Amino acid sequence: MNKTFLQYVAEDILRKHDTNLSRTAVVFPNKRASLFLNEELARHAGQPLWSPAYITISDLFREYSERMVADPIKLICDLHKVFNSCTGSEETLDRFYGWGQVLLTDFDDIDKNMGDAHQIFVNLKNMHELDDVSYLTDEQKELLKKFFDNFSDDMESKLKERFINLWSNFEEIYTQFKECLYRQGLTYEGALYREVVEKKQIDFRYDDYIFVGFNMMQAVEQKLCERLKALGKAHFYWDFDDYYMREHNGINHEAGTYIRQYLQQFPNELDASDKDIYHNFDKPKDITYLSAMTENIQARFISTWLKDKKRIEDGRRTAIIMADERLLPTVVHCLPPEVKHVNITTGYPLQYSPVTSFVKLLINLQTIGFNASRNTFSKKWKTMLLRHPYMKYIQDTNMVFGKAYGDVASMNTWLVGLLQEIGYGYASASGEDPFVQEAIFRMYTLFNRLETLIVSGELKADLNIYNKLINQLIASTSVPFHGEPVAGLQIMGVLETRNLDFDHILVLSCNEGNMPKGVNDTSFIPYAIRKAFGLTTIDNKVAIYAYYFHSLLQRATDITLSYNKATNRTSTGEMSRFMLQLMVEGPQEIHFKNLNAQQTPMRSRKQAVAKNEEVMNVVNALHRISPTALSAYLRCRLRFYYRYIAGIKEPDNESEEIDNRIFGNIFHRSAELFYTDKNHGGTIHADDIEAALKDKSLLERLVDKAFKEKLFEVEADKNVTYNGLQLINRQVIIDYLRKLLRIDCKLTPFAILGLEEPVEKAFYIDTSCGAKQIYLFGNIDRIDKVETEGRARIRVVDYKTGSNADMKVKSIDDIFNPEKIENHTDYYLQAILYALILRDSHSLNPSSLPVSPALLFIQHTAGNDYNPTLLLDKQPIMDVADYQEEFIDHLKQLIEEIFNPDIPFSPTQNTKQCQYCPYRNICG
Template identity: 50%
Template sequence: MSTFLEYIAEDILRKYGSDLSRVAVVFPNKRASLFLNSQLARLSDKPIWSPAYMTISDLFREYGKLKVADPIKLVCDLYKSFVTITGSNESLDHFYSWGQLLLADFDDLDKNMANADKVFANLRDIHEYDDVSHLTDEQREAIKRFFRNFSDDQDTILKQRFLNIWSKIGAIYNDFNERLAKQGLAYEGALYRQVAENLHPSATTYETYLFVGFNLVQPVEQCVFRYLQEQGKAHFYWDFDKSYMHDNESGFYIKRLMADFPNEFDVEDDAIYNQYAKAKEIHYVSSTTENAQARFVSQWLRGNGRIEAGSKTAVVLCNEALLPAVVHCIPDEVEKVNITTGYPLAQSPVASLITLLCELRLLGYDPQRNYFRKRYLDAVLRHPYMAQLDEDDVRGLLEEKTALLEWMRTIILHIARCIHDDDPLFQECLFRCYTLLNRLQALVESGDLTVDDNTLQRLMNQLIQSTSVPFHGEPIEGIQIMGVLETRNLDFEHVLLLSCNEGNMPRGVNDTSFIPYTIRDANGMTTIDHKVAIYSYYFHRLLQRASDITILYNNSTTDGKAGEMSRFMLQMMVEDNQHQIHFNAIQTPAAIMRSNPPVIRMEKKKQLGFLTPTAINTYMRCQLRYYYKYECGLLEPEEDMEETIDNRVFGNIFHEASQQLYERMLSRSHQIQKSDIEELLKNDSEIERVIDEAIQKELKVASLDTKRLNGLQIINRQVLIHYLRQLLQLDHELAPFSIIGLETDVRDTFQTPHISTVIGGRIDRLDRIVKDGMERIRVIDYKTGGGNVKWLADVDAIFKQESLANHSDYYLQTFLYAALVKKKYPEVPVSPALLFIQHSAGKDYDPTLCFGREPITDVGPNISRFMELLRTTVDDMFNADIPYQPTEQRERCTYCPYRLLCK
């Protein structure tokens, strides 16, 4: 197969020789120039002077006296004109999408060289219509949002309000163009029109202009074509196939254009223009998901010599959102690949970081208390980029209270300097994001962009969504992965079209505009008909020289609507009598619904540094949960503190405050005396002070102003003060007594046939009391929650599954700590205790654990059996012959954070 560009190269060399320095080749896009240059080099038998390559946009910008402003600047200036003319008080954020629509209308009007005064006069006279039926439901909804206060049946008000805008569009158009011209700027359509209306001989740089592969040529472009043609400088190469030049919309524009701008090739040359008639293998493949199509890419590439064909193989994405999935599905044996479609910046980690930073500043910062709320701060600190940085540096950057844009620019720049990652995608995404922030900052500093931070956030989101990161590579080598627009002028032997659904091919054929279809059509402006014809040409031109064609589409039903293949595919099925079309479907394996979670077998550790009762209890409740948490290291998500104080934080504050209070009493004496407690109970300020210090420490704030606490925090503070007083009153009945330790670590070596480790943990309080004439040591675990423990019958019950619902894990932990303490104090009775603060006000409250109804005043008699059962349990945990299995108590799965992993 000879490609269209090969024929072009041969013709150029034959007509213009090897010195092409005065020749300019103009394409609709840039991609084709690289392939043409390669063909010229291949076909020439001697060194040649390459021609100049440019796009039609480059040509206009070269001739124009104005500079095309960037899209953000254009919408900002259009907003100023809109406000000036209408006197509207709409915000820029509210106007932005309307501004883009209005700008597109102006651009289209100028590129079609429509009479602006006539078009806008037609709009002023739109009252001749009896209704607004030409508007789509989406347009009506958008208008209602714009005017805010419509109800569904207010067509008259809707029309009246919309007419108020329509009647002033002409004035907005003129003011906008004047505003830009004063700055030496224009939007693209205005620049094109200015060039087309002011052409003169001195404007042309080259002796010959070759226009290659155009389809729809707008009136402004036709003006340039005609002007250069009249000077004998323009020549035209049209790319088409005879198969769609009769009774097919694909050839509609080329037929008309060739009448005015004759083709350099003989249109009857079948070698060039009758390629679709040659033998072709055509497959239509249906798929139930988009991702299944992406996975099909590797299978397709491995067949029929497609990998070996290199740049003659193309994967074309009708839905460019498939790109990340397709990239991951390229087989390992593909050595070279060229990706012409940019990677969506919105799908990069830096985009998610921008979102988190905005949320931190706009939602997570409390200006009254001058601190970041934990939920939002933690989300930023856990981000993959931030997690690689020094936390102190990050916190320092976050606490800088500069303007939002400058603040984010500083953070992105710090990441770029400190994370040494050679991944080009990481670097490009970071650079592209930094460039966007810089551009916005420049617009803010120049006064072009005046918005609050909330509007700025939404504007950034829009920009990120519309920005892509280009891939670097050698365009003329390797398998080509591209969007539909990049295929213009290029030919391939093997073509795979993905997601060729109605809505993707043709794409975006709605007619959303301020200018109704009837007025657009009457004034020669672009309509929905033009867009369909353009995409029809792209579709058929791509297939005309290919011999191996596979087209995929999604046939799944979404929101009650079945996926439809493109109208162009249906058209081929009806009209193509030359080729047989084969129909296939991607067989997606049915999801395996497991009624039981997995059973995991693996080698287990022989040695472990430290084993806690929490880990043992987790294993007893569900072995899979233990595996995910302790073997895989998948941390359970922390509860959000948000505006209130959650149970975990509440408990931490109570532990911290009680420890501080009792340590201060112990600093005066080794024993806690009744008089010490009485003095504290009379001194509310001391109790409040330790509570406030504990809150400040737990919430990680520099200072705590209780007057700025919110309602829930005030309530929690009062409850904590009450609990601490309750503890003091309970201890007042016991005094005098000794405290052996507060927040005391206990541990001991522990060995079984399968594991050698250290076992233990932290005791909230270890004290020595005399009660009912008997001295004993208590191992106390504070509990600030509202639960209670049902007494177990005996030691064996601690290790039984049916006892876990009764908080037997509390027993295991406290009993283990008591056993370790007993080893240190063998001559003194040691009792395990759970002190539930909420219930401690009851008469004769005793926190000592019980077997049956008997308090365990000494663990000594039960230690032997407890340790025997503990060793058996721990040995099973580390026995490789025993797999990790799910709990049989499936109700526990409802609150397990790993339930999605094990199904």
């Protein structure tokens, strides 16, 4: 096991400064390494010691400025106002936000590299300004001239003109933006750094500043280090390897670009000739390059990789590095159960957390889910919200659905209140998952910050801009993981690896484009000008990533680098240029392997569910069964199991579009409303129906009321607005209702005995546990009393809005034959069962009249001789009693089969039944 760089640093600090480090500050590029160095100092001291102060380079600068660095949202909001003011533009905040970030990055880069903003933003049209460039070197002049050649007169275009006009305002934007922030006691990071180094007097509070593990330093950082060095307060520890500090084929290695420059100016406290510290690439290493077709295959390999070579046992000496940090969710799910301790340093994207889906549902409810014309929320968004797990933390659902908010200010306040509510609710419900708590807190903090900006008037936006802005902010926010940083497997992004050494390393997605990142630079300042004025360029970023890559590997002995070899829209399928460079120039032998999915396609196979003890407990608890359930069993026993035993509900219609079920419900309710209104006299006469048919608005009013109840779910006095499809369906239902009335007119006089009448009857069956009472129940659409050929009978009428094509039933046997179910024999089962129940009901049939089952198919009522009475072998069932004994025997046999433990819930063999089955994806 190699000693780490921080171990060498700790030993040297103690040797030179002893154990009293109270007047010493250790400065790191980032915070992470301080925990490891502190542990090494304590371990090597072997006695109590005064720990040094651990600060980042950013902390060091901020300590000597009275200004605060404003948060990113505030900075972009202020920059947006300044930009519109200087350019006369009316660019909206959501459109500006993305390239406002680019502009802010450019300003930050200018200040951190102490660039002359006036010279950088000089108007490109005034070419004569190039005459006074005495401050430029010959190389810089040449670079600028090459850039300006692209703007010759013969290449003039509207795009170029717009860019030049925009550029001409950049200096004013830069200056006014700074002034705007200064007036508020605020600034951005680059401006703060520049302000500090330009101060004539700084009273540094520590006696010694130890800079550890830096690579590229911005001009402001170098200035500050020079100042501290001149005071005798600065000491430097550089982490590098001789391999990339020396020339290769007469060319300096890019990984050592910056440290080579700084070593003369800021001498190393460690001995650069010490081979144990700085010649680790020459030592044996086991390096493997893995190619895979997808990132997911790489992630799935993690489990296999960790279980080999004591990688799990070595804990924090083992690291998984994500060159593409978007892999984090997949990586976390691919960790094997043997990993007991893990530390994740990169944040989990907030957009993947449950609180984000909740917030987006809330915003959609208030925007696209609100119908202003009828002042109601969409059923779809209400249903989706009610199903969200976070709704259980809200005590009063009125907080969610009680009011619509038409402006950004009130909506944001509402969202802040709801996030606060679920935060309290989660904590009160013994929510102990720190990640969930942190995600809720991060989201609350984000909206609370927006609240401050909105109330102060600094953020002005309409709901559309606000929604887009929220999406951008959530996408750029991450949730930090909590863990013990110095214990267990380490999972991190590339930037977190600085100053840290590992024995076992797995780098995922080490592709060109991920390693190095940012090769396709986005900036308003072209490359040539950036290069001429010493700003950060692509070259700088490549050199920085070259250092990250090589310093990560230099002390490791077990290295695996994986990359995606597939070419697609987001990947070229190429390994990183640094991997290629290591192959050509490196002193190590490299092994090449291919990662294959090792999966064979599995054919879906439908399997029966045996009636074990657990299943039979649920079956035996059934006491009420509907005809719909019996029909489901006949169609497919497995479907019956999913719905009525496993309790997996079929999905509801969450939208305001009309499916077959909703269409039928609206028609049924319309017919019920008509006959409820007309049934006061007991008997329906032809005059009643003819008058209704002449009243053009009556049927429309009834159908509209049914729509409000069954689709829109609003009160009758609320206004509703129909979309195109709804208008078509509305007209079809009105026509269907008119058809029903015309066929009923021929039937007059008749009496309505019941509408949507609930019925129930007890049946006794034999089971393996003895006799059992089962209630068969349902709702009858319509019960009427009619006379034909001078003989009165009662009809049990079931309305059908579909087609009766191929509905040919010859016998009672056909009704209970699963192979005949496609002929809609289940319609017969329901109608005959209801008729039998009604026949024995004294309250609905006190005179014990004959009862006929009827299926009234609205689409087929045009003929003069249309008769909805059910036919068996082409003969109408005038009295259901004629078939009672045979039907009950079959019915009893069917129900007893459900309760028979020896008959499993098997899938249907008729695959046509599967086409529209909601459970087809479960059973395969």
